[in-house]
Amino acid sequence: MTEIELVNVFTHMGAGGNPCPIVVDASSLSATGMQSVAQHFGHESGFVLPASSRDSDYAFRFWVPQHEMEMCGHATIGALWLLATKGLLSGEQVRIETRSGAVTGYVDRGSSGEPSVEISQPVGKVVDLKRAEEEDVLSVLKLSRRDLLDLPIQNAVTSRVKTLIPMKGDRALNQLVPEPVQIEACCGRIGSTGLYPYAVDHQGEQRFEARQFPKSSGYPEDAATGIAAAALAFGLLRNGLVARNSERITIMQGRAMGALSEIRVRLGFADGRSVGCLLGGSVALAQSHVLQL
Known part of the structure; x- marks a missing residue:
């Protein structure tokens, strides 16, 4: 028998978030x-394993219903939150092995005693799509250039490549109804693992809204996607939409699904040069399950 705990990661005001089964x-x-487990619940799922080297505290693996993933931001945050809640962490800084590379987790209990988790992501790489690739994306989303800000469509990556589409407003963003089969084919052609259209909510407060249409996860949309939000933060920096500092960037996601979620990113700099980012958000326990596998 295997105990699986379902958590909601990147919740907003106690609701929403991305459901994630975790096996600690x-x-x-x-x-x-x-x-x-991933197929039973229909969500990205996280699994905590012993580390394979002395340089790490744990090894994490991640699955969606159709395949294994190298990295999953919300599953990593959810797993660390659960470990902290259960008193299983040895310290406030945790080294994690993933198939996309090493990740460092930071757990702060603060005055409330509730664990607050952030995880590291490497420096993002952002590349403008070619004109034909842009037209491909617009066609799949049933958009024209008039629907976009005067900014390029870009592939951005910290752990997985996401395609950033800069829309003029969140109303049009939340009216998109793409076809998953077309999304998968388009992502294959442009070397992406998901389309991530976004809009500026309040630039002064560094708040944005986005949606994630994954390439082939077994479901058409994510309520909150940490890895995409981290990639977006570097796209926003590249496009001059956020300040060159470590102030919080907030990405809201999941509104169209009725599961409004809040993802927080802080860019890091050294001598004026970007050195990565920290990805975080709130977590809530939903329920526990026991399965015979």
Whole structure:
């Protein structure tokens, strides 16, 4: 029997967030068993395993219903939150092995005693799409250039490539109804793992709204996507939409799904040069399950 705890990650005012099944001791699970958990719940799922080297505290693996993923931001945050809540962390800084590379988690209990979690992401790389690739994306989303800000469509990556589409307003953003089959084909052509259209909500407060249409996760849309939000932060920096400092950037996601979520990103700099970012958000426990795998 395997205990799975369902958490909601990147909640906003106690609601919304991305549901995520977490197994805090997955040492007895095979790859098939892990995928079965993701298929049972229909969500990205996280699994905590012993580290394979002395340089790390844990190894995390991540599955969606159709395949394993190298990295999942909200599952990492959810797993660390659960470990902290259960008193299983040895300190406030945790080193994690993932298939996309090392991740550092920071856990701060603050005055409330409730764990607050941030995880590291590497410096983002942002590349403008070619004209034909832009037209491909616009066609799939049933948009024209008039619907966009005077900014390029870009592929951006910290852990996985996401395609950033700068829309003029959140109303049009939340009216998009793309076809998953077309999304998958388009992402394959442009080398992306998901389309991430976004709009400026309040530039002075560095608040933005976005939606995530994944390439092939087994569901058409995510309520909150940390890795996409981290990639977006570097796109916003590249396009001059956020200040060159470490003030919080807030990305709201999931409104069109009725699951408004809040993702927080802080860019890091050294000698004026970007050195990565921290990704964080609130977590809430939904319920526990026991499955025989």
